[in-house]
Amino acid sequence: MSSHFIGIDIGTGSARAGVFDEAGALLASAKADIAVWHAEDHIVEQSSNDIWRAVAATVREAVTLAGISAQSVRGIGFDATCSLVVLGPGGAPLTVSPSGNPERNIIVWMDHRATEQARRINETGEDVLNYVGGSISPEMETPKLLWLAENMPRTFAAARQFMDLADFLTWRATGSPARSTCTVTCKWTYLAHEARWDDAYFRKVGLGALADEKFARIGTEIVAPGSALSNGLTNEAAAEFGLLPGTPVAAGMIDAHAGGIGSVGARGGAGNVTTRMAYVFGTSACTMTTTEQAAFVPGVWGPYFSAMVPGLWLNEGGQSAAGAAIDRLVGMHPAAVELAGIATRSGRSLSQWLAQEAERHGGAARADKVIGGLHVVPEFLGNRAPLANPDARGLIAGLDMATGADSLVALYLAGICGLGYGARQILEAMRACGINIDTIAISGGAGQSPLVRQLIADTTGKLVYAPTSPEPVLLGSAMLGAVATGRHPDLPAAMAAMSEVGEVYSPNSSLAAWHDRRFAAFERLQAAALSVLAV
Template identity: 45%
Template sequence: MSSVFLGIDVGTGSARAGLFDEKGKLLGSASSPIQIWKEGDCIEQSSTDIWHAVCAAVKSACSVANVAPEDVASLGFAATCSLVAVDADGSPVSVSWSGDTRRNIIVWMDHRAVNQAERINASNSPVLQYCGGGVSPEMQAPKLLWVKENLQESWSMVCRWMDLSDWLAYRATGDDTRSLCTTVCKWTYLGHAHMEQWKESDSRDMEACGWDNVFWEEIGLGDLVEGNCAKIGRSVAFPGHPLGSGLTPAAAKASNFLMPKELGLLPGTPVGTSLIDAHAGGVGVMESVPDAESKADVSDEEAICHRMVLVCGTSTCHMAVSKNRLFIPGVWGPFWSAMIPEFWLTEGGQSATGALLDYIIESHVAAPHLSNRAASQSISIFELLNKMLLSMSHEQNSPFLSALTQDTHVFPDFHGNRSPIADPKSKGVICGLTLDTSEKHLALLYLATIQGIAYGTRHIVEHCNAHGHKIDTLLACGGLAKNLVCIQEHADVIGCPIILPRENESVLLGSAVLGAVAAKKFPGVRDAMKVLNAAGKVINPSSDPKVKKYHDAKYQIFRSLYEQQLAYRSTMAQALQ
């Protein structure tokens, strides 16, 4: 068998593994669930549990694809930007009020550190301009400060604080070199400072020269940058850089009675420096453009800068690149080489999209009956809802499907606003509720929620273009990208074509790219993308001017719902003075 590239992705609810051939075609994949603890704003996981799930997923994927260990040429990891705490022996250290040592990961969506984020942002440090003007409570500095202020015993025990994808690579190779992706995007590492050293060094030195010690001292975390920043990363490398000597014998060991929880691969298999999951999605899809979509008057370097990738899962991340640094208020970045080497990354995001749709459906009184109907037809509840909407549109002689929601409006910030408003205190709004508890009402609420999410993406795209981007093409991957009603609504709302990749498992493909580059199968990440990315279906916006007029009107309502929320917030704050 020719070379097979293994990609591993740890999401919020499961670990997944996928195997790809030399043309980027998926040969087989598998997943394994992971445990999560939720208590208010505190959301935690276990690195031990996640590693076991990774091993199970890898073995299952190899079995499904009929791939032997010797056929796996390389592997790469992607994961949520969750924070992992381990001691000097690599054992987990609790980050939980419970003291449970299994719970050593603060999950990306955890919002316990809102107060710490506000205090950090009040410092007005120059580093903050490289994350949209301020850190989010989903980033690592606020979470680290929270642990220091609330769990002193744990704080003193931790030897390494790591992003989850970096920890996975460390667990596999023993090399704790961090990724420019994780450190730049979530830890305030200054990639452009690293760039200056990288350009001057023939050896491509990986010494971590991008930490701003003054910033860490100002926010009360100066102890993390003592001793060559060993606790947060003394070496940093491009995604896809080969780590150590590849898989360690311990991590690679084939399954047997004594060691059932390892990967079952060959020692020495090359492993590439990691990516955050959304960024891996960008690498897995950004070159998936049909020849017909290429612009003859635009260079290859410029063409990629006209695209934005929507990585649609529990949340949605909006990834765009540029050759010049673009400072965009409320949008994360510019991050140098955080996704594609030597390009600046702009990262927008919505904190709850797939999770919001799940919540809207599951909290409705009609959900259990609808779920049973979907199961009896062997389809997902989303497919059933989409079929219902088409029938309702015909029954009501609606001019187009979107018009069903003319009296229902959803503002989707049920978990705060990541961008472009960057307000973690923003709340969700549903306007137009009645006493109706029918399945048809749930279908309307579901469609209105999809539209609210799409208006949020439109807000991000317009805001980015107003600050220097020239985005005119979207690419989508992830769970919601499989929902054609959702994708069509996004195309109609934003007015851009949306390209779906041939292989929807773009995050797995992006992580597989990292290993392929580490194994020297390609000169670099962009070279691998051009070979392994492939386009599938193109969803064009409606040509009906009435559809555009309708969504323009609803978009104005969408924008006004936040303005009203601010007014109500101010009124109540004054009432409590």
């Protein structure tokens, strides 16, 4: 009987499941929306029960669509955004919400309520901060835990477990409380290269209670992504998924890291995991680079040991709002409502429709003609890297009186270019620290667009590889399942066997000088936006 692997991905807005064969070919996938609550003060919350329901529904649907038997599913992998899940007695959800709604027990990664806590933590100058790019982000979990301890002390005291979303999902699937090296190293300050939590850090920042308990509520069993957990699917989870109890389940990963696994080690093309940068372009953007020796790049998260490719160090940059920034940008335009209606009627989002319109105008090759003098610094949710400034804000320069569809296409293109220049700034910060990247392996929802791929090549001046898989993030998770079941001895073997380089996008040399000038303008505008923040 043939073998199949299921990858499950929880993004900011949806849960998705994909069924893959041993060669990494996608047989079927399914998607379900998940609830997100936004409130004042940069609060963004979700519900772990709601997400679990969506996961079960998508797995069932994907398996049905693939037309496979439950017996043929040999392994399951999970990836998720790095949101903080809080569980009370018996694993029941415990509210994290000033609203008091008991279902709202997840502080979503993009929630910036803990910006003040992050600032105070950074002032301590503790050694562990060297392993998060020199500066902790309010998107990470220890500032969020401190926010809970200070603002919702009853929740903090009553919580039995604080988990990254991917670890919550594997716990719910198997009953195993193990945490993945990926989640705790990247977001919780676990020092994987020394296999320990830093007691002094937790005491210094005001989270001594966690150290007193010997870290029992944030993870004492920490295992490599892809490790088989417990006895596989519990009876209850198996019934919910329509699969067999005992089906192997792998320790999971953060979603961006699954995208990295699903794209950066693809066979074919030039280079290898240390010369390719994964660019996961979805709601946010994540840049993932790996090195053999630890590289300390100011403002780029890490270095994290074994957090993505086993045995190698990871540096992670990106932008907090990427697809979300484009949605915000184009949504402000006078023609947005009318054109979004047209887009919806043709089964597309406004961004997808604008990408198609831009292609009709000549695509990336005519970006100079269409964009003209319009510039966008799309930092609506701060600068994740390399400035590591959560207070940074967006800026548009060069607006005129035009209100029609063409001016919205121009704004869209300028926004994507702005994200590309942000990626280029990260590449330059890494180059200054000795990390030389020659190729970008692209994935994520926005990374599926050929126009976006070409614009990323043009704005960064790098070759862009698109994997053959239509769903590299889901594939990365399925690879974890394939490793857990022993089908592949480790992740590098799974990457080589299950993924392949597809289309290659070369930078357009005739626009290189134009993009160089615009990149310089981007940096000037970014600095100007920062300089007026406090006025």
